Amino acid sequence: MVMVRKLIKHELFNTVRIAMIPAIVMVLLAILARIMFATSGTTLAIIMVVFYLFFMMATLFIGFWFGIYSFYQSLFTSTGYLTLSLPVTPDQLIWSKLLSAIIVEFASAIICILSACIFFIGLPVDILDAIGSAFSLIGDAISYFAAAEPLFFVELVIMGILFIPLSFLVFYAVMCIGQLFTSKNRKGMAIGLYIALMFVWNILSTTVFSGINDAMIEISIHLYMWVRIVFFAAVDVGCYFLVRYIIKNKVNLLA
Numbered sequence: 001m002v003m004v005r006k007l008i009k010h011e012l013f014n015t016v017r018i019a020m021i022p023a024i025v026m027v028l029l030a031i032l033a034r035i036m037f038a039t040s041g042t043t044l045a046i047i048m049v050v051f052y053l054f055f056m057m058a059t060l061f062i063g064f065w066f067g068i069y070s071f072y073q074s075l076f077t078s079t080g081y082l083t084l085s086l087p088v089t090p091d092q093l094i095w096s097k098l099l100s101a102i103i104v105e106f107a108s109a110i111i112c113i114l115s116a117c118i119f120f121i122g123l124p125v126d127i128l129d130a131i132g133s134a135f136s137l138i139g140d141a142i143s144y145f146a147a148a149e150p151l152f153f154v155e156l157v158i159m160g161i162l163f164i165p166l167s168f169l170v171f172y173a174v175m176c177i178g179q180l181f182t183s184k185n186r187k188g189m190a191i192g193l194y195i196a197l198m199f200v201w202n203i204l205s206t207t208v209f210s211g212i213n214d215a216m217i218e219i220s221i222h223l224y225m226w227v228r229i230v231f232f233a234a235v236d237v238g239c240y241f242l243v244r245y246i247i248k249n250k251v252n253l254l255a
Contacts (some may be wrong), residue, residue, distance in 0.1 A: 005097030008103070016105050022062055027054035030115040032195045052119070056112050063108035067101025068171045075247065076179045092248040094172070094240065101168050105230065155225040160230035169239035176246040214239045 029052040036045035039062045075093070083093070174197070178190025216224040 007092060008100045011070060011096055011100035015063070015070060015100065019059070019063050019066060019104060019108065022055050023108065026052060026059050026112070027118065028117045029055060030119040034119050034121060048190040049119075052073065052115075056115065059112060060105070063099075063104045064167075065167055067097070067104060068175075071168075071172055072175050074162045076175065090244045092242055093247060097172070098165055098168055102164060105164075118249070124146050142198055151222060152225065155222065155229060159225065159232060162229065162236055166232055166236050167238070169236055169243065172243045173239040176243050180246070 010111050029048055033045055033048035036048055042226060073079055074097075094148070174194045175190050178193055181189045213224060
């Protein structure tokens with residue numbers, strides 16, 4: 001665990017140096033937009049809001065992108081010689097990359113929420129009341145839903161917990177498979193492989209799985225949810241062990 005913490009600290013330092021740039025710009029734009037709405041015309045303020053929303057999306061995207069790119073850069077480029085020479089196991093490398101990526105993405109989401117709070121400061125009371133009422137209705141709906149269907153609510157939470165690492169592990173697995181090709185354009189091979197997988201998955205989802213899903217929902221919504229939970233868990237485990245096997249036995253930095 002000590003080595004994993006050190007690796008996570010290193011990963012967070014490298015990622016935050018880049019991810020903090022759009023986050024800082026986003027917060028500054030939220031402040032400027034808030035000031036302009038209060039002191040000047042709405043046209044310039046609306047332009048600021050557009051840029052603010054753009055940098056909000058950029059903050060979330062860059063956090064996710066660097067969680068993926070850091071994995072590729074530190075393992076499958078010239079940096080891989082240094083990374084693979086460290087006294088760490090493949091499991092420690094995977095966990096450090098995965099946990100740091102999840103931490104950065106959660107931190108990016110929190111910063112986006114805080115910037116939105118900055119933007120809403122000083123809005124007219126009626127607008128704030130409307131926003132507060134909307135959030136109150138959402139909270140009441142969640143509370144009612146959790147009380148009425150506690151098992152379904154738990155299933156949603158479990159599915160969300162499984163989906164978060166899955167979104168990174170799938171990319172890790174595709175990159176690991178892509179670097180097995182002898183072609184020098186391994187990044188292109190990995191991208192092509194990912195596009196092919198998504199294409200096949202979409203075809204199967206619309207032609208085969210949609211009917212199966214409808215049948216399961218008619219039988220029981222809980223059956224549908226647990227099948228998806230098992231599927232997500234299987235993909236998580238399968239991708240993890242595939243990545244672990246390739247890092248341990250098949251990494252080829254010379255080709």
